[in-house]
Amino acid sequence: MADQKVISRQTGVEDSQYKWGFELDIESDVAPKGLNEDIVRFISAKKKEPEWLLEWRLKAFRHWTDQGDEAAPKWAQVNFEEIDFQDIIYYAAPKSGDDAPKSLDEVDPELLEAFDKLGIPLEEQKKLSGVAVDAVLDSVSVATTYQDMLKEAGVIFCPISEAVQKYPELVQKYLGSVVPYSDNFYATLNSAVFSDGSFCYVPPGVRCPIELMTYFRINVADSGQFERTLIIADEGSYVSYLEGCTAPMRKSHQLHAAVVELVALKDAEIKYSTLQNWYPGDKNGEGGVFNFVTKRGAARGENSKISWTQVETGSAITWKYPSVILQGDNSVGEFYSVALVNNYQQADTGTKMIHVGKNTKSTIIAKGISAGKAENTYRGQVSILPGADNARNFTQCDSLLIGDECGAHTVPYIEVRNPTAQMGHEATTSKVNDDQLFYLQQRGIDLEESNYMIINGFCRGIFKELPFEFAMEASQLLRVSLEGTVG
């Protein structure tokens, strides 16, 4: 079992429910708090970026400044104190990351040890066989494994800062092409200050031989994390990409405003899986990560497919709608989600499926679990545009409530502008069924375990969409997150 723990290895923090909450001891290269043009230039300079990218960042920064803080989205069903954007550190790199390591041998051994503690053994490839890992600590990518195997297949998988240097045409062509810098408040902020993230390009006809994984961790206190991920699957290619996240326990909130862009060309498929376990705050709602993320995929080519699977158990607040723009005829979009909130967590998450092309198909299966005093909202939009003849959507949202102090909300937006479309939305909200609980208890299984089994069953359909190790991991996360919710 221990071998399968990818991001949730226990760390010896015994007195806490959050088992990933130790602070790594690495001297970081930290920018001063606050945001202005100089900081944007500082980040760009640190990364030795070309002029066009600096210009792009500055455009985003100016847009962000012009629209003011009022532009922050307010429609989500979440409550939090206003964020002071001048009280955040926008760049924090581990010192050794200044010159990106060429191989694992060059990686700071202390860092390797730190990742090992987290259950991300960058050295012991055996433990994560078949998974290439890009580890992003605070704002900087620290190691990417399995480079040789990927190179052989022609797959580019590297930190985006490295891609900017090595493959500028690809980055310039696709960066901002799915999520423009002006898209929304947090995406604009990200465009101005993003520091690193993963870049992946799969050439035509290539089936990426291994799973790709990026592992994110916020470490420095008061720092924000603004990573940017860009994945391009060229014609007829396939890639499966995994993302895992943790953060240490902090009294104050940390902001995570990432942008992920996916592009699938003709006949290409991208499968994107997330296990989000940022620090959720303590029992009283103190601390925890604000996870305000923009994720969007463009199923640009005919017969292309983009599939999002997410298991969201962490963060104090989650604001996130992984979406698919179904542009290509016959393209397919999928969204599978489990969102679990406990204590004072708040999640407002869901998806958007925008049907543009003909015969496009989307499926949305969302499972929400609320416990403690937490609030969980599914918010999803399905738009069928006039040209999307014979578009199909099926949406199923189910919510479970544990205890009577939490909330479960479902807010779908269905916009249909084509008579040949067929769309159906179903949703249910209930508590764990008493008859099911009794049946399990009658077989000698205790209440907490019975509850876990039923909820795990409730999420099964989603977990099975995850790669095997991640599915095991997701079940584990679920169990830990549910601890103490019954009885």
Place this chain on the structure above:
Amino acid sequence: MQDTITIADQYQEDFQDLCATLPEWSSEFRNEAMLIFKQIGLPVHRKGNEKWKYTSARPIAEPQYSLATFEEVDLDTIKKAAPWHDSWLNVVFVNGQYQGTFSSDTSPAIQVSNIASDDFPQDIVESIGGIMDYSDDGFAAWNSAFMSDGSIISVPDGENSGLVINLIFFNQGVPGTVNHPRVLVTSGKKSSVNVIENYVGGGEDNTLTNSVSEIYVGEGSTVNHYRLMSETDHTYDVGYGRVKIGTGGRFNSRAFFRGSGIGRYDLNVLVDGENASCDLQGLYFTSGNQHMDNFINIDHLKPHCQSNLFYKGILDGKSRAVFGGTVLVRKEAQKTDSIQSDKNLILSPDAEVDSKPALFIYADDVKCAHGATAGNIDADTVFYMRSRGVDLETASRLIIYGFAGEVIDKVEIEELRAYLEEAFLTSLPSHRFEF
């Protein structure tokens, strides 16, 4: 927000004139409402406004309206425009003004009085505005400031004669006029009553009907409420229904919409007593350039209650329909059983439907579900019928009739059902499909 302030200011003079002619009891109420109306104006800004997300109030707000006055009309015209039965208690308003000569004598059992009259029953003055919160709603504030004629229906305890009260608000379509009808219904303990509200008429130029109805469903009583809207493509119709159901009460609503330029029905039901229930069903058929927005909220405040929200739409031409349904189950409302569904049949490539069936749940021991569908006629069904020898046109007509009939069939007043079948079903298109 500049423009919204101007909107209210345009009506200051009218307001003063009106206050001079109306009964004293209402002036404090009106002044308060006018103040709010001036502060908030009409909801013309849509950004971040979830209540008006898919409907722009701007075309409604832009013209300057004058208060409608009565002009000559004969009863037959009115009878043609709305359902009518001599056994009903028919109450007629023309351009917002009560017409005693056209209306039935009031029933001894059920008190039906007129807001503008002086013999207004003082004991229910309190109820007016009691559940119509206009603090963030310009149209409702506007109505509250300007309501002139309307009906106060007060059903005594135990009254069960099955009386049908048919309120007809007939709009003559005098260009550029607005009228603000107001209805108040209170049903006594263990009583039952049927109320039909008709908003009909209109002409070739823009007019606005801006109505508010408040309905108190008493302990163990049943109110069967019908709302019919059938106006021309040039009318704007903004209507509010505010309902509060007491312990063991039942509110059944059947709403039928057959046209207006921009129509909006904002219905809010407080399920505020144990074992209370509501069953809200609606049918909208839009065509041409029409726009219909149903904004329905059910608020469960007490345990052991049921609600059913079931709306269906048929869309043709370049029309647009909006459905915003929200079921809120508060923490105290354990054992709530709630179902919500919105089904849309889209017949034309230029029509558009926006549906937002939302659930907000704060109690754990509940059973809540919602569903929404949108699409064309099911090809398999058509094929099945054709394989039995039914031709394509008949098959599609049968399916569309069946779709609409599901709501019409539930109308219990026989004469009204017959009227709706005639008015609705015969106007439905039949052969739109190419398979």
Place this chain on the structure above:
Amino acid sequence: MSKSDKLIEVKDLRVSVEETEILKGINLSIHEGEVHAIMGPNGSGKSTLANVIAGRPGYSVTGGDIVYKGQSLLEVEPEIRARSGIFLAFQYPVELPGVRTWQFLKSAIDAVRKENGEDELSVREFDQLLEEKRNLVEMDPDLVKRSVNEGFSGGEKKRNEILQLALLDPSLALLDETDSGLDIDALRIVSHGVNVFKSPEKSVLIVTHYQRILDYITPDFVHVLVDGRIVRSGDSKLALELEEKGYEWVRESVGEEVNS
């Protein structure tokens, strides 16, 4: 036979559901090795009795006691009752979407073993045991891979109950209408499963509507439950008599008893 120990004793048990009294003073003793049958018309309270013994929430015991292995059960959690050897084959087995049968069965068996101070079964040991028991009830191996009872036919669900009986090997089996809805082959298989389970240390309480299953599993005692009361007890001949004369006959004779 009566020399054996008393396994369970139901003493003047009164049970209500939402103010309505359903069991109105039940007395019943079952010794080790005995097979009892409870018969009675629909709605007489048979399932209520079985459920209350197993500790199903939602019933209030308003009087009397249930003593099992010398201790009162009334305050004991259902899973603890299960681990101490009480098994209920449900009249309507519950579907558990997404919960894999294999996982469920293993959790159940490990819970009992843990209670008895035994180690959890290894996957291989468990698979062997499962295979053996599955053959006993002739259950389709595919069913074990699916979610518990989800989409199972009525007969498959009942067989799954007997499979669990065989795996968990309890002291007291309460079979609530396990025979209903079974065709003759399935009935034979289910009965075989119960007969294999039967031993001098094990007791069985069969709740049934029909005499049919009693052709396969011979009861030592038969009780007739009408309107929340045991109105008649006897040996296996009583079942035949009931079958012949119908429940009206007992009802009438109850009337006579009350009148006389």
